[in-house]
Amino acid sequence: MEILLSALTGLLYAGGVYLILRRSILKFIIGIIFMSNATNLLVFLSAGIVPGQPAFVNGPQPETEQMADPLPQALVLTAIVIGFGIVVFTIALNYKFFQATSTEDLDQLTNTDA
Numbered sequence: 001m002e003i004l005l006s007a008l009t010g011l012l013y014a015g016g017v018y019l020i021l022r023r024s025i026l027k028f029i030i031g032i033i034f035m036s037n038a039t040n041l042l043v044f045l046s047a048g049i050v051p052g053q054p055a056f057v058n059g060p061q062p063e064t065e066q067m068a069d070p071l072p073q074a075l076v077l078t079a080i081v082i083g084f085g086i087v088v089f090t091i092a093l094n095y096k097f098f099q100a101t102s103t104e105d106l107d108q109l110t111n112t113d114a
Contacts, residue, residue, distance in 0.1 A: 005045055008093035023106045025094050032090060036083030040076045047072035 012034050015085055021029030047069050 002049055004043060005041060005049075009038050009041045009045065012041065023105055025097065025106065029087060029090050029094065033083075033087055036079070036086070040079050040083070043079065044072055044076050 016031045016038060018070030019027045019034060022028065022031070067110070
């Protein structure tokens with residue numbers, strides 16, 4: 001399972017880099033989303049997949065090797081919120097850019113003064 005998710009992480013990074021290097025701002029935003037999701041998956045995979053019990057349980061305490069680590073989950077949750085904020089910010093910038101230039105394609109820009 002970890003090998004499959006590692007391959008998926010690599011594909012998301014490759015797709016994200018490819019889309020970021022395109023000349024369309026919309027493809028740039030989708031590339032940022034791919035890179036954000038790939039980074040979240042990488043952080044989650046770095047802790048290892050443990051089909052164990054949650055970290056907080058009632059009753060007898062299980063062995064620590066069988067418990068899931070909550071730190072990578074907290075880091076991924078924080079990264080999801082930060083990534084969503086960055087995507088919303090870039091969408092707002094794209095909206096203002098389109099209002100000012102009437103184009104979404106960077107190749108069609110002839111004047112840099114707005």
